[in-house]
Amino acid sequence: MIEVKDLYYTYPTGLEALKGISLTVNDGEFLAVMGQNGAGKTTLVKHFNGLLKPTKGEILVDGVSTRDVSVAQLARNVGFVFQNPDHQLFSETVEEEIVFALRNFGFEKAVIEKQVDWALNLLDVTQYRKTSPFMLSGGERKRVALASILAWDPQVIILDEPTIGQDHQQKEKLQQFILQLNAQKKTVIVVTHDVEFVAECSPRVILMSQGKIVVDGTAKKILTNPKVLAQASIVPPQITQIFLELADLGLPTDVIDVHEATKILLNRLRKRS
Amino acid sequence: MSVIETRDLTYTYPGVTKPSIEEVSVTINKGDFVILTGPSGCGKTTLCRCFNGLIPHFYNGDLEGKIEVAGLNVVDHQIHQIARHVGLVFQNPENQLFALSVEKDVAFGLENFAMPRDEMRKRVDWALQMAGISELSERPPHELSGGQQQRVAIASVLAMQPDIMVLDEPTSFLDPVGAEKIFEVINELNKKLGITIILVEHRLDLAAKYANHVIVMNKGKIALTGSPREIFTSEEARLIGVGIPKATKLYQHLKKHGIRLKAVPVTTEETADLLREILKND
Structure with a gap:
């Protein structure tokens, strides 16, 4: 469990990025952190694995304050996949990249081999095992970064903008994959702008603006509220936009999913005819 | 009139045997707004x-x-000769930005053209304003957020006023409203200044309405070309994994259940209008 208690964070440059955040993320929860550029989303989640320490307030991970443990200790339980894979990747081959952390955590050789195979296969990058990560496309590098974290099987997985640079198919796979992780009781925290992605995964959502949490609730409740979304520079999903425009015809306005939308329209047309 | 023409273009990076693009033949006309899309690793960036x-x-x-x-x-021509006509905005802004202030980054290309100082000042201010980052001009680019850096990268290419702008996922780090603003800027450059736009993009839901032409690549080759409407309703595009906007998807789902809208919508406005029509007439 992650408990955030009245968290403030000011960067050394003087920029006040977080202004009093309180939040509890339970084990096995799936949370999306949304909001405009510069709202403090990444700053917030960097506190969860101790990369940043509070200026004021406190973060407890499983009851232990992040001030009292090193990033290395926290990382065993909280894996962080960066927004820009180039901030994370450094090895000469994809395989080495994944082996690195496993070795640091002191896993046995046989376990390392097994975990590497598993992670490469999971993220569909086995064919690049011996390739330099820097020869890969942006989307592929992102998957390698994710594979290297999942390989050591942390309880909490934080993904900063996982869908950036992913093509449609990879995005769908990633989505299945994240839902699957969550179904296995992993805590998944995703920082994202991607409303369509959130509409399809339907996690709990917190919306941030200027260092504060504006609203906390279900995806359906938040994504269909254009007023609060506007505060955070988020546009409703396309399906919601369509239903909002047709509100005067008596259609519901809290629709985020294309299948639900189809069902509602079919019902309405059949009833009439 | 074509501004870019390739014939059977095949390219292999040094040290590898498999070509990254193979026998690519495309024609892009002056004033086109082209979306270049396809699965990751298909050769778009190449x-x-x-x-x-x-x-x-x-x-x-x-x-x-x-x-x-x-x-x-x-x-037969060197990069600096081609750069006068073609501006490239990289996928990762950090690969592009290097100066100590935003302003200097944006001015860099112009300095290399030996442009007079006054004119340079004007151009830089204009580009910063178009990209919506005038207030960041003194800031060091490496301290900015990913989205702000993307705007700086766009401004520095914009300042050169190229005939052709190639943008490789220029809004990937931006929030939806920020992305929309950048697309509006790009659209204005296209419609008002006649700059030919080549936009590499996966987020077709946001970009489709501006484009007149879509090129789909797959495994290093050109797989499909056509108007957004043609591509979004093509079975082949779906199989390749092109992300069809939800507005068009709703049209397809309804069609499967025997409800036909009059036209294929690409935007939410079009979909709402078409739905309104059948809901009222019904």
Whole structure:
């Protein structure tokens, strides 16, 4: 469990990025952190694995304050996949990249081999095992970064903008994959702008603006509220936009999913005819 | 009139045996707004690097076939000659930005053209304003957020006022409203200044309405070309994994259940209008 208690964070440059955040993320929860550029989303989640320490307030991970443990200790339980894979990747081959952390955590050789195979296969990058990560496309590098974290099987997985640079198919796979992780009781925290992605995964959502949490609730409740979304520079999903425009015809306005939308329209047309 | 023309273009990076693009033949006309899409690793970025001469001049490797950009044979001209006509906005802004202030980054290309100071000042201010980052001019680019950096990268290319702008996922780090603003800027450059736009993009839901032409690549080859409407309703595009906007998807789902809208919508407004019509007439 992650408990955030009245968290403030000011960067050394003087920029006040977080202004009093309180939040509890339970084990096995799936949370999306949304909001405009510069709202403090990444700053917030960097506190969860101790990369940043509070200026004021406190973060407890499983009851232990992040001030009292090193990033290395926290990382065993909280894996962080960066927004820009180039901030994370450094090895000469994809395989080495994944082996690195496993070795640091002191896993046995046989376990390392097994975990590497598993992670490469999971993220569909086995064919690049011996390739330099820097020869890969942006989307592929992102998957390698994710594979290297999942390989050591942390309880909490934080993904900063996982869908950036992913093509449609990879995005769908990633989505299945994240839902699957969550179904296995992993805590998944995703920082994202991607409303369509959130509409399809339907996690709990917190919306941030200027260092504060504006609203906390279900995806359906938040994504269909254009007023609060506007505060955070988020546009409703396309399906919601369509239903909002047709509100005067008596259609519901809290629709985020294309299948639900189809069902509602079919019902309405059949009833009439 | 074509501004980019490739014929059977095949390119292999140094040290590998498999070509990254194979027998690519495309024609892009002056004033086009082209979306270049396709699965990750399909060769989109490689093709963009050919458009401004980074391939073959910077990356070396093995280039076969023909490529002409703004009337220049890319192989016979140097990068700086091609750069006068083609501006490339990189996928990762950090690969592009290097100066100590935003303003200096944006001015850099102009300095290399030996532009007079007054004119340079005007151009830089204009580009910053177009990209919506006038207030960041004194800030060091490396301290900015990913989205702000993307705007700086766009401004520095914009300042050169190229005939052709190639943008490789220029809004990937931006929030939806920020992305929309950038697309509006790009659209204005296209419609008002007549700059030819080549936009590499996966987020077709946001970008589709601006484009008149879509090129789909798959495994290093050109798989499909056509108008957004043609591409979004093509079974082949779906199989390749092109992300169809939800507005068009709703049309397809309804069609499967025997409800036909009059036209294929690409935007939410079009979909709402078409739905309104059948809901009222019903």
